[in-house]
Amino acid sequence: MAAVLPLADLKQQVRPDTWLNSIIKGDCVAALEALPDHSVDAIFADPPYNLQLGGTLHRPDQSLVDAVDDEWDQFASFEAYDAFTRAWLLACRRVLKPNGTIWVIGSYHNIFRVGSILQDLNFWLLNDIVWRKTNPMPNFKGRRFQNAHETMIWASRDAKAKGYTFNYDALKASNDDVQMRSDWLFPICSGSERLKDQDGKKVHPTQKPEALLARVIMSSTKPGDIILDPFFGSGTTGAVARRLGRNFVGIEREQDYIDAAAARIAAVEPLGKAELTVMTGKKAEPRVAFNTLVEAGLVRPGQVLTDARRRFSAVIRADGTLAANGEAGSIHRLGAKVQGLDACNGWTFWHFDDGQSLKPIDELRTVIRNDLAKLD
Numbered sequence: 001m002a003a004v005l006p007l008a009d010l011k012q013q014v015r016p017d018t019w020l021n022s023i024i025k026g027d028c029v030a031a032l033e034a035l036p037d038h039s040v041d042a043i044f045a046d047p048p049y050n051l052q053l054g055g056t057l058h059r060p061d062q063s064l065v066d067a068v069d070d071e072w073d074q075f076a077s078f079e080a081y082d083a084f085t086r087a088w089l090l091a092c093r094r095v096l097k098p099n100g101t102i103w104v105i106g107s108y109h110n111i112f113r114v115g116s117i118l119q120d121l122n123f124w125l126l127n128d129i130v131w132r133k134t135n136p137m138p139n140f141k142g143r144r145f146q147n148a149h150e151t152m153i154w155a156s157r158d159a160k161a162k163g164y165t166f167n168y169d170a171l172k173a174s175n176d177d178v179q180m181r182s183d184w185l186f187p188i189c190s191g192s193e194r195l196k197d198q199d200g201k202k203v204h205p206t207q208k209p210e211a212l213l214a215r216v217i218m219s220s221t222k223p224g225d226i227i228l229d230p231f232f233g234s235g236t237t238g239a240v241a242r243r244l245g246r247n248f249v250g251i252e253r254e255q256d257y258i259d260a261a262a263a264r265i266a267a268v269e270p271l272g273k274a275e276l277t278v279m280t281g282k283k284a285e286p287r288v289a290f291n292t293l294v295e296a297g298l299v300r301p302g303q304v305l306t307d308a309r310r311r312f313s314a315v316i317r318a319d320g321t322l323a324a325n326g327e328a329g330s331i332h333r334l335g336a337k338v339q340g341l342d343a344c345n346g347w348t349f350w351h352f353d354d355g356q357s358l359k360p361i362d363e364l365r366t367v368i369r370n371d372l373a374k375l376d
């Protein structure tokens with residue numbers, strides 16, 4: 001069961017082990033103040049949308065639509081909503097690690113205000129993702145387009161933030177080797193996933209689909225990362241984070257939602273380490289210099305390298321450079337020079353003879369990388 005922490009207790013206990021994988025009960029702005037600076041890797045925020053519903057809504061058969069009319073979604077004015085948004089986003093920015101990212105989901109009612117405040121606070125927008133719903137609610141009055149999507153803004157802490165997590169290669173491989181696009185198609189949360197009480201009533205009016213959270217988490221975090229959700233609701237972020245081997249911290253002010261979220265998370269079986277390994281591409285592999293091959297004895301000074309068709313050759317020098325035709329340089333520079341080109345990938349151009357055939361020196365780099373991976 002996820003621990004539930006009253007905010008008063010938390011104020012004296014800011015060590016991560018006291019709030020990790022817990023739900024903090026209270027107002028998120030106050031709760032965030034009790035968390036240490038730069039302590040979370042990612043934030044997923046599903047704030048009140050300030051839906052501004054004017055009265056009750058009925059279907060054509062006069063049945064009542066179960067709309068979001070909860071007190072927590074109501075604000076006296078746009079100014080009040082903006083002030084609240086600024087306060088929680090500022091508090092989030094302080095607890096986010098410098099290379100962390102934030103996701104905020106919203107609808108046309110609030111997402112433009114949220115986006116502009118994010119920019120005012122120096123966050124740097126990376127994408128806006130359109131969640132297109134396969135099964136949206138109809139527009140009952142027939143006076144507007146059917147509202148069939150929500151928007152998620154994904155942002156880094158600032159424009160210069162380096163090294164934020166984006167599992168580009170894994171996303172592409174999982175998408176039939178096609179780049180993942182910014183429009184995502186998912187159904188709204190329904191069926192057995194939707195939490196219901198004993199009377200069959202929805203436990204939470206805006207429970208988000210787990211598939212949506214899974215893509216958010218898989219795309220922008222690593223196993224073991226800490227994900228903060230300041231508007232935890234029914235605990236979708238916590239349930240998916242636990243299944244995917246990530247840590248979470250949730251903040252929620254309504255006890256009923258906290259109880260439902262805690263029970264939901266307790267029932268989740270985390271996936272194993274092997275299933276959670278994130279596929280990475282060449283860019284994520286550790287840099288290995290050609291000299292490392294010389295130092296490791298995989299190639300030796302005086303050895304001759306050639307191209308795949310033995311048209312060009314060069315000699316390896318003890319300092320890890322190559323020499324040919326009175327010129328010397330890196331594997332890349334000399335590869336370009338002998339061919340009369342501006343650039344060349346020396347790792348794939350130069351080959352060594354292993355006694356049976358010519359092989360690219362890139363294969364020897366892989367040997368080093370495999371050794372490095374064993375040290376992890």
Ligand SMILES: C[S@@+](CC[C@H](N)C(=O)[O-])C[C@H]1O[C@@H](n2cnc3c(N)ncnc32)[C@H](O)[C@@H]1O
Pocket residue numbers: 026027028029046047048049072204206207208209230231232233234235236237251252253254257
């Ligand atoms: C849009 S819902 C989040 C739903 C959630 N993503 C889920 O899948 O269940 C927003 C939640 O924020 C909570 N909330 C609203 N204002 C809050 C505040 N100031 N501090 C903490 N929680 C708040 C509400 O009680 C509500 O459960």
